[in-house]
Amino acid sequence: MNQIIHKTAQTMRRILVPTDFSEEARNAYEVALAIAKRTGAAIKLLHVVQPVSYTPNFSATGDTMVGNGNMEQVFMMQLLEATKGRMQSLLDTFPHEGVDVVQEVDVDRPINKIKQTIQDDEVDLVVMGSKGSSGLDEFLIGSNTEKVVRSADCPVLTVKHRYPNFEVGEIVLASDFKREVRHAMDRFKAFQQLFGARMHLVYINTPGAFESSGNLRQKLEDTAQKYGLKNYTINVYNDVMEEDGILHFAEDIQADLIMMATHGRTGLAHLLSGSIAEDLVNHTHIPVLTFHLK
Structure with missing residues (x-):
């Protein structure tokens, strides 16, 4: 087991935790x-202050001259100082002996800064809080968490509730198992091995895309063999909609984690058809690990 954890650690060196100081964060x-x-792994705690309007040459380090009467700059500097105090309080909330934790506060659009940090720091995992949303707000706006799920170049783990001793014993891996998911599967296997968890491969059989259970089970077994999976189960679950089926199956087996690959649809296609992974992030209380396939 220690050898497996050591091998997984080699693929997870940097974790990014964007925070807005909410309970979920x-x-x-x-x-x-x-x-x-x-x-x-090392952790970077990141808080991004979004400016009310664009301020040329503004710097989160305080390099900008503020003696020119620009009250917005004065306000932003005061806000940044207060934010740094909140970051330190968060850092002191949980013991982190043995873990390298750094803080960063910057001024930008949150999604821009998060994506840039993932690239610049070669982040291996993003862990974000998710409040969830519903109705018109969800349809029109979406959250920063959803935007990261949709576009990040590394796996994203979304969390709602508190897990004082985070353990993963039962994992749901939901997919149509039709697309090439090799890169996602490598990441998912590493996460499974990290916790020594059991992986439940599940295909949600819906009335609109119904297939025989025998064919589906063979397809899932072929996938397991192709990627060298161990400690897994094969499942075909009938439900009206894919999202509902994943949630119901996860609840039935008392899953600790749901894993999905997402294609990160954007623009009109996203608004019309939506994304199951993003919907799950919004609607389930179970942590969700997603990986964006390009």
């Missing part, structure tokens, strides 16, 4: 600490 930080203690 604190929960995400606590989960990130648990993962970092298993893998030896």
Whole structure:
């Protein structure tokens, strides 16, 4: 088991935790600490202050001259100082002995800064809190968490509730198992091995795309053999909609984690057809690990 954890640690060296200081964000930080203690990964706590309007040459380090009467700059500097204090309080909330945790506060659009940090720091995992949303707000706006799920170049783990001792014993891997998911599967296997968990491959059989259970089970078994999976089960679950089926199956087996690959549809196609992975992030209380396939 120690050899497996060591091997997984080699693929998880940097964890990014964007925070807005909400309860869900604190929960995400606590989960990130648990993962970092298993893998030896370093954590970056990131808070992004979104400016009210564009301020040329503004710097989060305070390099901009503020003696020119620009009250917005003065306000932003005061806000940044207060934010740094909140970051330190968050850092002190949970013991982090043995884990390298750094803080960063910057001024930008949150999604831009998060994506840039993932690229610049070669982040291996993002852990984010998710409040969830519903109705018109969800359809028209979406959250920063959903935007990261849709576009990040690394796996994204979304967390709602608190897990003082984050453990994963039962994992749901939901997919149509039709697309090439090799890169996602490598990441998913590493996460499974990290916790020594059992992986439940599930295909949601819906009335609109019904297939025989025998054919589907063979397809899932072929996938398991192709990717060298171990400690897994094969499942075909009937439900009206894919999202509902995944949620119901996960609840039936008392899953600790749901894993999905997402194609990150954007624009009109996203609005019309939606994304099952993003819907799950919104609607389930179970942590969700997603990986964006290009």
